[in-house]
Amino acid sequence: MSAQYGHTKSLNIAIVGGGLVGALEALYLAKRGHHVSLYESREDIRNTPHVRGRSINLALSVRGRKALRGVGLEQRVVDEHAVPMKARMIHKPDGSTYIIPYDSRTNQCVYSVGRNFLNSVLLEDSEKYTSVEKHFGHKLLEANLSKGELKFLRADTKEIVQVKSDLIIGADGAFSSVRKEMMKQPLFNFSQHYIEHGYTELCIPADKNGGFQMPPNYLHIWPRGNFMMIALPNQDCSWTVTLFMPFINFKQIDTESKLLEFFEKYFPDSIPLIGEKKLIEDFFAGNAQSLITIKCRPYHTLDKALIIGDAAHAVVPFYGQGMNAGFEDCTVLDELFEKHNDDPVEILKEFSEKRWKDAFAISDLAMYNYIEMRDLVNRPSYWLRKSFDDFLFWLVPDFWVPLYNSVTFSTMPYSKCIENRQWQNKMLAVFIVLVTVITFLLYMYTRM
Numbered sequence: 001m002s003a004q005y006g007h008t009k010s011l012n013i014a015i016v017g018g019g020l021v022g023a024l025e026a027l028y029l030a031k032r033g034h035h036v037s038l039y040e041s042r043e044d045i046r047n048t049p050h051v052r053g054r055s056i057n058l059a060l061s062v063r064g065r066k067a068l069r070g071v072g073l074e075q076r077v078v079d080e081h082a083v084p085m086k087a088r089m090i091h092k093p094d095g096s097t098y099i100i101p102y103d104s105r106t107n108q109c110v111y112s113v114g115r116n117f118l119n120s121v122l123l124e125d126s127e128k129y130t131s132v133e134k135h136f137g138h139k140l141l142e143a144n145l146s147k148g149e150l151k152f153l154r155a156d157t158k159e160i161v162q163v164k165s166d167l168i169i170g171a172d173g174a175f176s177s178v179r180k181e182m183m184k185q186p187l188f189n190f191s192q193h194y195i196e197h198g199y200t201e202l203c204i205p206a207d208k209n210g211g212f213q214m215p216p217n218y219l220h221i222w223p224r225g226n227f228m229m230i231a232l233p234n235q236d237c238s239w240t241v242t243l244f245m246p247f248i249n250f251k252q253i254d255t256e257s258k259l260l261e262f263f264e265k266y267f268p269d270s271i272p273l274i275g276e277k278k279l280i281e282d283f284f285a286g287n288a289q290s291l292i293t294i295k296c297r298p299y300h301t302l303d304k305a306l307i308i309g310d311a312a313h314a315v316v317p318f319y320g321q322g323m324n325a326g327f328e329d330c331t332v333l334d335e336l337f338e339k340h341n342d343d344p345v346e347i348l349k350e351f352s353e354k355r356w357k358d359a360f361a362i363s364d365l366a367m368y369n370y371i372e373m374r375d376l377v378n379r380p381s382y383w384l385r386k387s388f389d390d391f392l393f394w395l396v397p398d399f400w401v402p403l404y405n406s407v408t409f410s411t412m413p414y415s416k417c418i419e420n421r422q423w424q425n426k427m428l429a430v431f432i433v434l435v436t437v438i439t440f441l442l443y444m445y446t447r448m
């Protein structure tokens, strides 16, 4: 056991899922001196190309950065690979653009990072710990969580592999098999919700000189009311473009001419950037992907199993917080390991008690942000509120933190971010009533 922390017992921990959150959690646990076996159903992502349907790049913000800092990887990820995005650039239907800064007071930005790169860095970093074993091509089939037993199917030999561990951590994503086992326990609450909108990914390639075709340090948005398109920059100067739209609209675009007509009407400036041929190829390359929200609790079974990341709280991607929240799980868990001296009984119990409110909160916020991104940003009321928020944030930054800033640029618990906004709404309502009454009284006074 690591003398650094002075623990008494090294645990044998099995992590199911070697995606972003599972790979990061492995590092945290190895750093604390535990023995970690990581089981991932797919092949090693370091040897495989991008899989369609999983976003190519992700927005990394303060919570994710903090978690990477905890294992010494923040600078490597941010400096070597990430493309900073300091504002939203809004594209109007006539092709003109305007900018909405994220944080005009301190100029903080979010970072566009490649999913494969990030996952690869996390897996690569675990090579420095002899206590981390990685088993790719191992798909979890069954589990007896209260006994710590897992059964995997090995892809290459088709063998069944049985494993027993002190603690199981399920980081196996939105369709988690560990969670399915957990659902068999009494008093486990679960809900899932597919939204009626799906998404498809397109690409704006680099220009012929290998440069960006659009200003790079922005998250580009084409808000169109009931649907929208966004683009995040990649390090090779291409853009990952994602079109979010109701499934019914995707279905209606069933010919090349309908697709071009649709793009000419709503996203004309993007056609020369993507290229007609590539637009047609990419759009019809597969079906639109679905988006799911998972809410459940508790996140643990006895002192034996825990779910984290999307397995515990998959959210729609509109706040760019799914991975950040999953990474924050790792930070929260690490603090609990420290607080409870690596005692799983207390750690798992407190994680479940503490985390669900924040997970539910970011889920609701993510749904709200879809409406803001695709529609509200076009409305004068949004601008009025944003200007008011920005002004007060500039004037009294410790007192008035706007919602977006608290979610993206602070580590304020997500549930507090909502409470904060509700409190601000009340203050604003009182302010409006006061101004109205004073104006009315002044008006009456001047008429007397």
Ligand SMILES: Cc1cc2nc3c(=O)[nH]c(=O)nc-3n(C[C@H](O)[C@H](O)[C@H](O)COP(=O)(O)OP(=O)(O)OC[C@H]3O[C@@H](n4cnc5c(N)ncnc54)[C@H](O)[C@@H]3O)c2cc1C
Pocket (backbone or CB within 6 Å): 016, 017, 018, 019, 020, 021, 022, 039, 040, 041, 042, 054, 055, 057, 058, 059, 060, 138, 139, 140, 141, 171, 172, 173, 174, 175, 176, 177, 199, 242, 308, 309, 310, 311, 317, 319, 320, 321, 322, 323, 324, 325, 326
């Ligand atoms: C279009 C889109 C855009 C997004 N953009 C952002 C963004 O900008 N910022 C952000 O923070 N988040 C974003 N997200 C959310 C982010 O992708 C997820 O929150 C994040 O990937 C969750 O990581 P995870 O490791 O918990 O789950 P996953 O990434 O799903 O990883 C789970 C892993 O478990 C493995 N697995 C599954 N079942 C088994 C099994 N039975 N046995 C063994 N292994 C198994 C899978 O192969 C996978 O590798 C976006 C999501 C989408 C869909």
